[in-house]
Amino acid sequence: MDLAVAVVAPQALAEDKTPAIIVAARGKTLSDSAAALxxxxxxxxxxxxxxAGFDGKPGQTLALYALPGIKAGLVLVVGAGDAAEISLQAWxxxxxxxxxxxxxRMGKALSTLAELPVAGRDVNERISDQARFVLExxxxxxxxxxxxxxxxxxxxxxxxxIADKAGLKAAxxxxxxxxxxxxxxxxxxxxxxxxGNVAYPGYLAEMARAIGEDGDVKVEVMGEExxxxxxxHCLLSVSAGSQHDAQLVTLNYQGGKAKxxxxxxxxxxxxxxxGGISLKPGAGxxxxxxxxxxxxxxxxxxxxIKLARLKLNVIGVIACAENMPSxxxxxxxxxxxxxxxxxxxxLNTDAEGRLVxxxxxxxxxxxxxxxxxxIATLTGACVVALGKxxxxxxxxxxxxxxxxLAAGQRVDDRAWxxxxxxDYQELLDSPFADIANIGGPTAGSITAACYxxxxxxxxxxxxxxxxxTAWLSGAQKGATGRPVPLLLEFLxxxxxx
Numbered sequence: 001m002d003l004a005v006a007v008v009a010p011q012a013l014a015e016d017k018t019p020a021i022i023v024a025a026r027g028k029t030l031s032d033s034a035a036a037l038x039x040x041x042x043x044x045x046x047x048x049x050x051x052a053g054f055d056g057k058p059g060q061t062l063a064l065y066a067l068p069g070i071k072a073g074l075v076l077v078v079g080a081g082d083a084a085e086i087s088l089q090a091w092x093x094x095x096x097x098x099x100x101x102x103x104x105r106m107g108k109a110l111s112t113l114a115e116l117p118v119a120g121r122d123v124n125e126r127i128s129d130q131a132r133f134v135l136e137x138x139x140x141x142x143x144x145x146x147x148x149x150x151x152x153x154x155x156x157x158x159x160x161x162i163a164d165k166a167g168l169k170a171a172x173x174x175x176x177x178x179x180x181x182x183x184x185x186x187x188x189x190x191x192x193x194x195x196g197n198v199a200y201p202g203y204l205a206e207m208a209r210a211i212g213e214d215g216d217v218k219v220e221v222m223g224e225e226x227x228x229x230x231x232x233h234c235l236l237s238v239s240a241g242s243q244h245d246a247q248l249v250t251l252n253y254q255g256g257k258a259k260x261x262x263x264x265x266x267x268x269x270x271x272x273x274x275g276g277i278s279l280k281p282g283a284g285x286x287x288x289x290x291x292x293x294x295x296x297x298x299x300x301x302x303x304x305i306k307l308a309r310l311k312l313n314v315i316g317v318i319a320c321a322e323n324m325p326s327x328x329x330x331x332x333x334x335x336x337x338x339x340x341x342x343x344x345x346x347l348n349t350d351a352e353g354r355l356v357x358x359x360x361x362x363x364x365x366x367x368x369x370x371x372x373x374x375i376a377t378l379t380g381a382c383v384v385a386l387g388k389x390x391x392x393x394x395x396x397x398x399x400x401x402x403x404x405l406a407a408g409q410r411v412d413d414r415a416w417x418x419x420x421x422x423d424y425q426e427l428l429d430s431p432f433a434d435i436a437n438i439g440g441p442t443a444g445s446i447t448a449a450c451y452x453x454x455x456x457x458x459x460x461x462x463x464x465x466x467x468x469t470a471w472l473s474g475a476q477k478g479a480t481g482r483p484v485p486l487l488l489e490f491l492x493x494x495x496x497x
Contacts, residue, residue: 001138001155003131003179005171008110008161013070014040018159020074020109022098024116025049025056027082033112033161034077040069049077057081058090061101076102078113085119088129088412095130099137099158104149108157115163123162124174130160131178132185132485139186141193141478177308181411181488184304185481191296192471192479196272196289201239201247201320204269204295208249208318211299216306218252232359234338238352239321241276241329246321248360251302253314256495261370262313263491265302266360268353268376269295269320276323276349277331284473291353293470293479294375295320300484305491312495315367319356323349335433339363340455345433353378354437354451361455371400371460373490374452375483376467381444383468390416391483392465394449400462407490413483415464420449 010033013021023034030038030046038045044067054062060079067075078098080086086094095113102109114126121129138155142148162171191199191207205221212219224245227236232248239246247269252262270291274280280288295318302316330336334346336355339362344355353376364372382392391408393415395401401417408414427439427447435454439447449463469482 001134002157003134003175004157004159005127005168005175006159006161007163007165007168008112009163010036010112013037013112015071016110017071018108018110019072020076020102020106021072022076022078022102022109022111022113024078024080024113025054026080026116027056029056029082031080031112032115037067037070037075041067042069044068045075054079059093059097061097063101063103074103074106080116085117087119088121091116091118091121091129092133092412095133096137099134099155102155104154106155108159109155110159110161112161114160123167124170127160127162127171128174128178131175132182134158135179135182135186139189141190177492180304180308181485183307184300184488185484187303188293188296188300188484189479189481191299192290192293192481194289199271199289199292200244201269201271201322202244204271204292204299204318204320205247205249207299208251211251211303211306216253217302220250222248230363231337231339232363233336234344234355235319235321235359237330237334237336237346238270238276238323238355241326242322242324244322248363249318249320251316253302253305255305255310256313260313262315262367263494264315264317264364264367264369264372265298265487266357266364266372266374267295267298267316267318268292268357268374268378269318270353270356271320271322273323273350273352274325276352277325277329278348278350279325280350287471287473287477290471290479291377292320293377294466296479297375297466297470297481297484297487300481301487301491304484304488310491310495312491314491315364315369317360317364319360321356323352338455342435342454343433345430345436347436348438351438351448354448357452358455361452365458369459371462372456373404373462373464373487375464375487377470378465379445379448379467382465385418385445386416386468388468388472390414391469391486392445393417393462394420394446394465395462396420396453397460397462400460403493404462404464404486404490407493408483408486411485411489413486415483415486418446418449420446420453420463424450
């Protein structure tokens with residue numbers, strides 16, 4: 001979808017020939033643009049709303065066709081609620097509702113929603129928000145559908161209106177940033193939605209190479225022979241039962257000064273997780289294709305910062321493997337040595353994400369990072385604790401944790417901090433090795449983070465458990481692209497600061 005910003009005064013809307021115009025009603029009160037169209041239609045707009053019983057509840061929509069005195073064929077009215085300011089969460093839902101209610105056959109549309117008062121958001125932030133929310137609403141994954149929507153059935157262009165000509169350049173810059181976030185999120189969703197018979201570890205490596213094709217991002221891919229030489233036996237233990245080799249992929253973006261320490265993002269890339277010998281139940285196992293969404297989010301971020309030309313050094317590392325049962329698969333009770341030299345007793349082969357991450361987290365020490373953030377669909381325990389609303393955040397460093405929490409709040413991609421205290425470490429004790437890969441039936445997401453913490457002593461580190469937020473189940477099944485917005489806002493703030 002093509003997005004643009006234009007200066008359109010409310011009083012000029014009635015003469016605008018765009019096929020569809022989106023306006024808002026705050027409860028029973030019309031927005032400035034809606035009031036201007038009502039005046040141009042001699043009250044026909046308000047009369048139609050009253051006749052339909054439209055009361056402006058948040059996300060409520062009503063399509064009004066062929067209103068007198070208005071050249072647009074359709075006016076879509078969206079409810080914004082009657083609060084003095086709209087919350088960011090309500091704003092997100094409102095924009096999604098508007099785009100989804102707009103008939104695609106209109107082709108082009110004009111949105112006036114940037115005039116609404118959103119708590120803590122200036123007009124440029126509202127433009128940026130709209131851009132990424134619109135791309136989110138218009139996202140579809142129909143690569144494997146025999147019948148796809150015809151081009152004429154999809155909205156092709158949406159123009160976001162502002163009233164102040166002096167702010168046009170800043171609004172256009174804000175639009176570009178919003179598009180970058182939306183593009184990165186959509187890229188991550190595409191990767192997550194790919195079936196397991198397509199998205200093998202090598203597929204993720206190829207997607208990384210595609211990001212680096214123009215040279216702005218340098219990409220290195222290491223296969224199992226190189227990983228074995230590095231001593232990454234934990235990562236290799238996960239791929240031992242698969243016909244597809246493990247891959248460690250590094251993407252290096254140098255947008256800052258050469259001497260600046262990079263921010264390093266590490267993504268879990270389990271392209272399909274059967275649980276290995278500790279086999280998962282069959283029901284819902286198809287969703288384990290989403291177990292690489294941590295890696296997908298890293299790739300989405302790298303694609304976005306390249307587009308945005310962010311002035312920051314960022315390195316993305318994705319540890320990719322397929323966890324399968326076979327005669328060569330790792331067994332419960334096997335002991336392997338990590339790249340760090342620590343030994344691990346693998347009590348459960350379904351706790352494999354931490355096994356690939358621990359070697360990757362040791363590997364990234366060589367980059368002398370400013371901070372490291374790993375992103376992983378790590379534990380079902382995090383889903384139990386936080387559901388599908390917030391990602392789990394773990395970090396021993398308060399300042400880093402606050403940065404990430406604030407970034408998530410600013411873009412409505414929220415996280416919630418849980419402890420990573422040493423008190424939990426004893427749950428990982430093993431009688432035979434330095435550490436066990438599971439900590440028992442309690443505090444599962446915390447002990448998983450504590451496991452990772454043992455490999456991050458050399459730098460400032462945070463862990464995002466996105467098991468609950470990376471995808472949706474049921475009728476809306478599919479990857480969400482989270483936490484790409486959170487990570488990009490975190491990086492943007494670092495680049496600006």
